[in-house]
Amino acid sequence: MTTETRFAAVRAALGHNLATGAELGASIAVEIDGELVLDVWGGHQDAARTRPWERDTITNVFSITKIVTALAVLTLDLDLDAPVASYWPEFAANGKSGILVRHLLAHTAGLPGFDPPSSVDDLYDARAAADRLAAQAPWWEPGTASGYHLMTQGFLLGELVRRRTGRSLRDYVAESIAGPLNADFQIGAAPADRHRVADLIPPPAIDTSALDPASIRYRTFTAPAVPADAAGTPAWQSAEIGAANGHGNARSVARILSPLISDDRIHQQQTAGTDLVNGLYLRWGPGLALSDHRTLPWIPEGRIAYWGRWGGSMAIIDTQRRMAIAYVMNKMSPGILGSPRAEQYLTEIYREVMS
Numbered sequence: 001m002t003t004e005t006r007f008a009a010v011r012a013a014l015g016h017n018l019a020t021g022a023e024l025g026a027s028i029a030v031e032i033d034g035e036l037v038l039d040v041w042g043g044h045q046d047a048a049r050t051r052p053w054e055r056d057t058i059t060n061v062f063s064i065t066k067i068v069t070a071l072a073v074l075t076l077d078l079d080l081d082a083p084v085a086s087y088w089p090e091f092a093a094n095g096k097s098g099i100l101v102r103h104l105l106a107h108t109a110g111l112p113g114f115d116p117p118s119s120v121d122d123l124y125d126a127r128a129a130a131d132r133l134a135a136q137a138p139w140w141e142p143g144t145a146s147g148y149h150l151m152t153q154g155f156l157l158g159e160l161v162r163r164r165t166g167r168s169l170r171d172y173v174a175e176s177i178a179g180p181l182n183a184d185f186q187i188g189a190a191p192a193d194r195h196r197v198a199d200l201i202p203p204p205a206i207d208t209s210a211l212d213p214a215s216i217r218y219r220t221f222t223a224p225a226v227p228a229d230a231a232g233t234p235a236w237q238s239a240e241i242g243a244a245n246g247h248g249n250a251r252s253v254a255r256i257l258s259p260l261i262s263d264d265r266i267h268q269q270q271t272a273g274t275d276l277v278n279g280l281y282l283r284w285g286p287g288l289a290l291s292d293h294r295t296l297p298w299i300p301e302g303r304i305a306y307w308g309r310w311g312g313s314m315a316i317i318d319t320q321r322r323m324a325i326a327y328v329m330n331k332m333s334p335g336i337l338g339s340p341r342a343e344q345y346l347t348e349i350y351r352e353v354m355s
Helices: 005-020 065-074 101-105 120-124 126-135 153-165 169-181 191-196 216-221 228-232 234-238 250-262 340-353
Strands: 025-032 035-043 246-248 271-274 281-284 304-308 314-318 323-329
Touching: 005 025, 005 035, 005 340, 025 250, 025 340, 035 250, 065 101, 065 153, 065 169, 065 250, 101 153, 120 126, 120 234, 126 153, 153 169, 169 250, 228 234, 246 250, 250 314, 250 323, 314 340, 323 340
Parallel strands: none
Antiparallel strands: 025 035, 025 323, 271 281, 304 314, 314 323
């Protein structure tokens, strides 16, 4: 493990949470100027506590995958203000000729879910999912508001990667991002690595019963409805779900985030307001949310971009301090974004770097 003395409180907090059962297994990493200054892990991969969380343990990071997929698009020679259809002609169908690449990155394209009927099985064929979205009409006027593209963003951006490079998103991430960075991260989980994938302990299911069935929020969370335990299935791990089935740990996520520290594009605000899907006040840049005390008051304001995983894992890019932070765990907390444990660790990290 790597722990600079100044981050001892973070290591202690993780140890306390593991001892009390607040955590099952977790890892936390911080890179500053490309140097790994904090890399700690502990706990167990499984609820029975028979498999320790090791240095090379990985787990499904759900929506932190979206950051990696956005990075894949940002590394391509694409004009973010160009119509998506200029790279993917079929996408212009059903009134989508004016949707721009930056709309896909900022969740403002109006395609947050699939038109019904849909099921989890529809997520397991990335090409078919992309074709389906290309034929679909937007659910609101693109560019006017954000609506979190819960499962669809990965297929939309992944198809741009395929059209531009001729490679699948999975292969592009492996060959052009994770490989060169020596980051232990992959879209899906290869069969040879599944023995080191930590089990996810699901939170209570998201209750949609009180939502208006005609609302965009209801339509997104049920199109399709995805239970957390789907992530442990061979079908999920074999698929290419660029919004949700990346596998890694805090060290590999922090490593992958580091190139974005110098990319000014991530701080260019695309939209701000209450998101139509998750109900949070969000300022979206291209691919990540921008810090705002109205959303997560424990993330400082400034040139900071972030996103998190359902259950509480977090990934933060702090350009001002040239810092990348990642927290990845397997005992999921209730809620859509962040958790008390994430707040605890991030507060301690920032207490040290800002002192």
